Amino acid sequence: xxxxxxxxxxxxxxxxxxxxxxxxxxxxxxxxxxxxxxxxxxxxxxxxxxxxxxxxxxxxxxxxxxxxxxxxxxxxxxxxxxxxxxxxxxxxxxxxxxxxxx
Amino acid sequence: xxxxxxxxxxxxxxxxxxxxxxxxxxxxxxxxxxxxxxxxxxxxxxxxxxxxxxxxxxxxxxxxxxxxxxxxxxxxxxxxxxxxxxxxxxxxxxxxxxxxxxxxxxxxxxxxxxxxxxxxxxxxxxxxxxxxxxxxxxxxxxxxxxxxxxxxxxxxxxxxxxxxxxxxxxxxxxxxxxxxxxxxxxxxxxxxxxxxxxxxxxxxxxxxxxxxxxxxxxxxxxxxxxxxxxxxxxxxxxxxxxxxxxxxxxxxxxxxxxxxxxxxxxxxxxxxxxxxxxxxxxxxxxxxxxxxxxxxxxxxxxxxxxxxxxxxxxxxxxxxxxxxxxxxxxxxxxxxxxxxxxxxxx
Amino acid sequence: xxxxxxxxxxxxxxxxxxxxxxxxxxxxxxxxxxxxxxxxxxxxxxxxxxxxxxxxxxxxxxxxxxxxxxxxxxxxxxxxxxxxxxxxxxxxxxxxxxxxxxxxxxxxxxxxxxxxxxxxxxxxxxxxxxxxxxxxxxxxxxxxxxxxxxxxxxxxxxxxxxxxxxxxxxxx
Numbered sequence: 001x002x003x004x005x006x007x008x009x010x011x012x013x014x015x016x017x018x019x020x021x022x023x024x025x026x027x028x029x030x031x032x033x034x035x036x037x038x039x040x041x042x043x044x045x046x047x048x049x050x051x052x053x054x055x056x057x058x059x060x061x062x063x064x065x066x067x068x069x070x071x072x073x074x075x076x077x078x079x080x081x082x083x084x085x086x087x088x089x090x091x092x093x094x095x096x097x098x099x100x101x102x
Numbered sequence: 103x104x105x106x107x108x109x110x111x112x113x114x115x116x117x118x119x120x121x122x123x124x125x126x127x128x129x130x131x132x133x134x135x136x137x138x139x140x141x142x143x144x145x146x147x148x149x150x151x152x153x154x155x156x157x158x159x160x161x162x163x164x165x166x167x168x169x170x171x172x173x174x175x176x177x178x179x180x181x182x183x184x185x186x187x188x189x190x191x192x193x194x195x196x197x198x199x200x201x202x203x204x205x206x207x208x209x210x211x212x213x214x215x216x217x218x219x220x221x222x223x224x225x226x227x228x229x230x231x232x233x234x235x236x237x238x239x240x241x242x243x244x245x246x247x248x249x250x251x252x253x254x255x256x257x258x259x260x261x262x263x264x265x266x267x268x269x270x271x272x273x274x275x276x277x278x279x280x281x282x283x284x285x286x287x288x289x290x291x292x293x294x295x296x297x298x299x300x301x302x303x304x305x306x307x308x309x310x311x312x313x314x315x316x317x318x319x320x321x322x323x324x325x326x327x328x329x330x331x332x333x334x335x336x337x338x339x340x341x342x343x344x345x346x347x348x349x350x351x352x353x354x355x356x357x358x359x360x361x362x363x364x365x366x367x368x369x370x371x372x373x374x375x376x377x378x379x380x381x382x383x384x385x386x387x388x389x390x391x392x393x394x395x396x397x398x399x400x401x402x403x404x405x406x407x408x409x410x411x412x413x414x415x416x417x418x419x420x421x422x423x424x425x426x427x428x429x430x431x432x433x434x435x436x437x438x439x440x441x442x443x444x445x446x447x448x
Numbered sequence: 449x450x451x452x453x454x455x456x457x458x459x460x461x462x463x464x465x466x467x468x469x470x471x472x473x474x475x476x477x478x479x480x481x482x483x484x485x486x487x488x489x490x491x492x493x494x495x496x497x498x499x500x501x502x503x504x505x506x507x508x509x510x511x512x513x514x515x516x517x518x519x520x521x522x523x524x525x526x527x528x529x530x531x532x533x534x535x536x537x538x539x540x541x542x543x544x545x546x547x548x549x550x551x552x553x554x555x556x557x558x559x560x561x562x563x564x565x566x567x568x569x570x571x572x573x574x575x576x577x578x579x580x581x582x583x584x585x586x587x588x589x590x591x592x593x594x595x596x597x598x599x600x601x602x603x604x605x606x607x608x609x610x611x612x613x614x615x616x617x618x619x620x
Contacts, residue, residue, distance in 0.1 A: 004454040009495070010563045012458050016465055018556030023469035025548025031474045031520060035481050038512070039465050042488055045504070053495045058580040061500045062589050068507050069600050073607030075512045079519045080614035086523055087617075182479065226582060229502035236510025240482065243514070247475065247521050259521070266514060286582055 009050035016043035030082050030092045034075065041071050113217060118199075121221045125198055129361040130160040136406050143410045167357075170350040175250050178347070182248035187348065187355035190241025194362035197234040200227040201369045202289045204379050204391035218289060219391065227288040228276055231370055235272070235325060239265045241359065242327075242344050249347040258344035260417055261327055261334035267424040268324035268331075274432035275318040278439040279307055279374045288370075292378030306377040313435045315375045317428060319401075322367035324424065326360060329409035333417045368401035369394075376401075453494055460487040474520050478513060485509045496579045 002008075020043060023036025045064045052060025082092070089096050134149070134157065141148030149156035174183060204219030224230060239262045246258010283291040297305045308315050324331040334344065345356045372378060372394060381393035415423065464484035471477045485508050492501035589597060 003451050004494075007563060008454070008458075009491075011560060012461070012491075014559035014563055015462060015556065018552055018559065019462070019465045019469055021555060022549060022552035025552055027469065029474060031516070031523075032469070032471075032477055035468055035474075035477055035516065038481065038508075039468060039484070042485065042508075045500075046488060046491065049492050049495050049497045049500055052497065056580075058585045058588055059592075061497050061580075061585055062593055064497075064500045065503055065589070066593075066596060066600055068503060069604065072507055072512050073604050075515060076607050076611040077614065079515060080611035083519060083523070083615045092523070179475070182475065185479070224498060226498045226502055229499070229506065233502050233505035233510065236506055236514075239510070239514055240517075243517055243521075244479070247517075255521070259518070262514065262518075266511070269510075 006050060006054050010047060013043045013046040013050065016040075016046065028093050028095065030085070030094060033094070034078050034082070037078075038071065038075070041067060110217065117219065118221045121198060121203075122195065125195060125362050125365060126358070128365050129358050130164070132361045132364065132402060132406075133160040133163055135402070136409075139403065139406045140410045143407070164354070167350060167354040172350045172352070173347070175347050177250040179248040179250070182244050184352065186241050186245035186248055187345075187352045187359070188241075189244065190238060190359035191355040191362070193234050193238040193241060194359040194366065197231050197238075197366045198362070198369065200224055200230045200288065201366070201373060202227075202292060202378070203369070203394045205387070207387065207390075220289065223287075223289060225285075225287045225290075228280065228286050228291075231288075231366070232269075232273055232276065235363075235366075236266075236269060238325075238359070238363065241356075245348070245356070246344040249344070251347050253346045254344050257334045257346065261344055264327070264331065264334065264417075264420060264424070265325055267421060268321045268428070271317055271424065271428040271432040272321035272325060274429070274436055275314045275321065276374070278311055278314045278432075278436045281436070281439050281443050282307060282310060288373050292373050292380070295377040296380055304377055304380065304382070306375060306380075308375045308377075311375065311435070311439065313431065314439070315371070317432050317435060318371060318375065319367075319404075320428060321424075321432075322371065323405065323408065324420070326363040326367055328360075328364065328405060330412040330415050331420055332409075333414060333420055364402060364405055365398065368398045368405065371401055372397040450494060453490070457487045457490040457494070460484070461491070475517075478516050478520055481516075482509055482513050485513070499582050499585055 017040050020036045020038075020040030023039065024033050027033055027036065045067055048060040048064050048067070050060075052058065085097065086092060137159065138148040138156070149159040152158040152162045174180070199221040200223070202218060202220035202223065206216035206218055208216045242265065243258050243262040246254045246256075246261070249255070249258075279291060280286060283294045285291060285294070291307075295305050295307060299305060303309060323329075327335055345353055348356060376397050378397075379390035379394040381390070381396075385392055461484050464480045464487065468477045468480045468484065471480065485504060489501040489504045489509075492498070492504060
């Protein structure tokens with residue numbers, strides 16, 4: 001079993017980010033899209049902490065702290081918008097909100 | 103070296119096993135204690151038939167729970183329905199992993215150098231406890247949802263909203279103690295509480311933070327959904343709240359989780375405010391955990407006493423109390439403590 | 449021991465994330481995301497960042513996911529319908545979604561190739577660099593990042609007010 005190097009953590013983070021991106025592109029449910037965005041944010045957090053260990057500093061952890069906080073704010077506002085949209089159209093499918101499409 | 107495994111590893115494994123077993127035994131003792139104390143408060147006999155003075159009653163309860171039929175409502179989400187009590191019980195036990203319950207000991211010379219008496223010793227121990235108690239919310243809310251029943255859903259939503267509301271005051275009362283102690287590790291906080299002022303007042307944080315202690319206990323009682331904050335489980339209003347549809351072992355797991363959560367809140371209160379394992383007269387080395395147990399059971403007795411004495415808060419009164427009274431009080435406590443630490447160098 | 453933990457947590461993380469993206473029922477997605485966050489927290493502990501690990505559990509798992517859970521329960525949407533057509537058409541048919549899938553695949557491969565070029569090792573804790581403590585984090589947080597800290601608190605206040613206003617029912 002090979003010892004994990006910085007490379008393995010970065011690779012894991014890249015895979016996670018790609019999974020999140022795929023989720024945002026492919027899913028037809030607004031909640032799952034928001035969840036995929038959270039997956040992407042976590043991939044970035046993992047990169048920060050991994051590089052932090054490599055450089056021996058704590059700046060990465062502090063930035064992770066801020067990213068998590070901003071993600072909380074963004075999730076709250078995103079879900080509030082989602083609730084408002086749901087009340088309007090009774091559907092969580094993004095294809096239902098196409099009235100501005102020409 | 104024993105079979106190629108070091109002594110330290112064996113001792114650690116034994117300690118983990120001991121903590122696990124002790125929690126289960128505590129839950130059993132609490133079942134008995136609750137019924138007996140309730141009986142004394144209500145001037146009647148408690149259980150007295152099973153075993154001498156009813157001491158085998160918990161055993162009878164557990165046997166009964168195991169042998170009941172396991173039911174599941176139609177339309178319940180199978181995975182989540184069974185995952186919820188497991189999650190609740192796991193979170194309850196996991197929080198106890200970082201609570202130290204005794205001083206450093208060499209186990210009467212079995213080991214070369216002293217080890218900490220705790221299942222795991224992390225230097226962010228207090229954050230771990232807070233984190234795991236926030237995970238305990240999921241057992242409740244998933245149980246409410248997965249049962250596919252309106253009593254459960256309402257009870258689950260109310261219960262989880264109550265738990266997350268009181269988590270704020272809970273965390274802020276921690277913050278004041280962390281300021282005083284200068285450490286996030288529970289062992290460090292207990293070690294700061296050694297010694298006496300004026301020769302007889304012990305150096306407990308209870309005396310430096312009386313408001314903090316009250317806030318912590320109140321928030322802890324609300325977190326574990328015990329009276330007087332147990333509206334979500336109130337028999338008269340919601341049948342049994344989020345665990346209405348559960349029977350047999352799943353219900354037993356919720357039951358166990360509630361008692362172990364009580365024990366965790368009591369243990370953390372003992373470590374943070376009541377000086378942990380330091381007692382009035384020093385016990386022989388290797389036995390300090392006896393003081394810890396005495397204090398924990400004192401707080402548990404107080405818990406049970408409160409349940410059978412105080413009337414229940416209505417849900418909106420409960421939420422108003424948590425947000426409008428307890429949270430500002432906790433913030434005020436933190437500010438005053440911070441001021442005292444800076445200006446008086448405590 | 450480190451290696452086994454890393455591969456175990458990484459496997460749980462990746463599998464849970466793939467299932468989050470692939471599940472039909474949003475409730476299950478949220479639950480699986482909680483599992484993946486817990487695995488990620490374990491990885492942070494392995495990387496010697498217990499503070500980040502605990503903040504992840506407290507804020508992400510304990511607060512944000514509860515928010516998601518409440519919204520999913522209150523909206524009570526039915527599970528998403530499966531797209532029409534057989535499996536081949538679903539995977540390789542034309543349409544913006546499938547283009548998106550191809551793009552994600554290309555992105556993943558690109559990232560992997562780019563990262564393969566840099567090959568570095570993580571210093572162990574016994575290499576002389578002391579593991580940073582929460583105290584160090586606190587000192588840096590309030591000195592270098594003090595403005596960001598205060599700005600974040602204003603941001604959270606704004607988000608709270610915004611969320612309440614946006615989700616409010618219109619007064620008739």
